[in-house]
Amino acid sequence: MISCIGFDADDTLWQNETFFRLTEARFIALLGGDPGLTERLHEAEKRNLGHYGFGVKGFMLSMIETAIEATEGQVKASVIAEILAEGREMLRHPIHLLPDVEEVVRALAQDHRVIVITKGDLLDQERKLAQSGLGDLFHGVEIVSDKTPETYARAFARHGAGADHAMMVGNSLKSDVIPALQAGAWGVHIPHELTWSYERADPPTDAPRFRVIQRLAELPDVVNATLTHNR
Template sequence: MTSRPLTVIGFDADDTLWQNEQFYKLTEQSFRELLADYAEGELVSERLLEAERRNLAHYGFGIKGFTLSMIETALEVTDGKVPTKVVGNILDIGRELLKHPVECLANARTALEALRGQYFLVLITKGDLFDQERKLAQSGLGDFFDAVEIVSDKTATTYRRIFGKHGEGPERAMMVGNSLKSDVVPALASGAWGVFVPHELTWVLEHVEKPTEAPRFREILDLGELPALIDQLCSGANEGRA
């Protein structure tokens, strides 16, 4: 059995490797404009967020659930009187989300190129299956990954399963992502390293406090800093903290 301290690195996709939330924000603005005759924009956004929070357990993460939450919100703020045409428009802007271009974030490719072949790289993402597969294909980053896991949610159990399946368990694994709630905190709970890469537009429902006291928590400005961080950890410079 290998004695390497790290063998598997998991990467989140949306807003870690490529832009995503900005397209939801643009769609939300279009949604507010559709309902401008019925409610103030801020109220529409508040109701939409409430609907998304309620519906996560039913529809999961992704565009389909977001579109259904928009329709539900339109029914609420119009007391069920939303015109059929507006519902059709909501469906249209939801479908447009499925066509948005894939814009890779700074240093995503550079980091993957530096780590490929040295570690087992696995993409761990949640959301609509077809949409995630589309974005991965259009990103041009697919060949860097040794495995892809599209999951319904990210929990400590999820990470234990994936890192056990593709490696020697979470103790020799790392998860990298922009969401503290989904990528970092549950990875830490599983026993893995958790590396936070902030994104300015991270969805509000993914916000939690930074686990700054966790020995295996790290934060970097962007993915360009990841190879050096990993080299440092694997060299034993911070072995006492691990």
Template sequence: MDRITTIGFDADDTLWHNERFFHMTQEHFAGLLAEYTERATLMARLLDAEKRNLARYGYGIKGFMLSMIETAIEVTDGRVPGSVISDILSAGQDMLRHPIELLPHAEESIRALAPSHRLVLITKGDLLDQERKLAQSGLGDLFDAIEIVSEKTPDTYARIFARHGDGAEHALMVGNSLRSDVVAPIMAGAWGVHVPQGLEWEIERADPPRAHPRFRALHHLGELPDLVGWIDGC
């Protein structure tokens, strides 16, 4: 079995909390528009707007804010009060200011693996926001490379693992998103390790590739060093 020389880590909801702040803001958004439409309808319209806008705004809080504003305009037939738009902007700005909260075992696992493997942070989203979160996390100096990408595709992983390692066949990617952090790297030839965090964005959902020999699922990041040790020892 090919030894692992490079380990890629997702950031949001793998190393620190993220999705729960989106859910909290969505609930606030639903309250703001409650007199105009039912919550289920509003959330479906918002998800449609997010999907449409990914190609325009990319991933992250700023695109989420713009999608909420667009949805508010749509469901009110253009009659949304300025105070609601102001409240949406304020909620998004609060998200951008929210302090980082590391997930359990994140730092200890990274520190355990850093001496023996190349570690690469591979995340997507707004550049400034991702840089802010990484700086606040205190983990930046533990990574050999940082890659903030617009999308996580098999080609993206192939290029990153060739640039920062010995190719995808000697790489492992760990994250909470099955679509972006597990299926895509496996398609590139790497290992894909799923560490679920409960809340899941619908756009990132995918079926776990349980039958694939390079797929693994962990309960938490604390199990990662032992898994890497097992792979390297085979």
């Protein structure tokens, strides 16, 4: 039986990637509209993950780095100031919950321990959870630097009966589903219309505990179905 259900936060509970894409478009326009800057920025982000981690602040620094490289060091101070302003705006942006989130989390919390397992900047993730109005529904929150099988094994042991009796729900196959499956948990993928290239991976269709749903409202049925699966 499932004792603990973990939820990713960004693009699972609330919108996130949309705001990155909008800021990215403004950044490219700021530097003259060269579409090739998109790939250069994404490469800088991936290259810098080990230094800055996930989140808005690392994104801001990667935009500045890309602007310096693209202009061969000639980027104007006013452009750097605009990039910083865009980043601060992202850090202040209101939270927009995705459909069915509050209802589903509230319902599942009646019979299971529900937790958030998210990566990113600590202050920003705490802000978003507080503004979401969902904080009191969760039994625990794990804000981590990355998501690995070990991350999930520790979290599910701390908040439940271990990974074997846990389920992880999220929009990223690479971060939310595959490492959770490797830890021994169930992995439920909810595709989002926008997914950062870093988070893309092939679906683990041969994994017996892998499930795909199109809307969070379908999750309670998946949880209930695990009872039959384990009989």
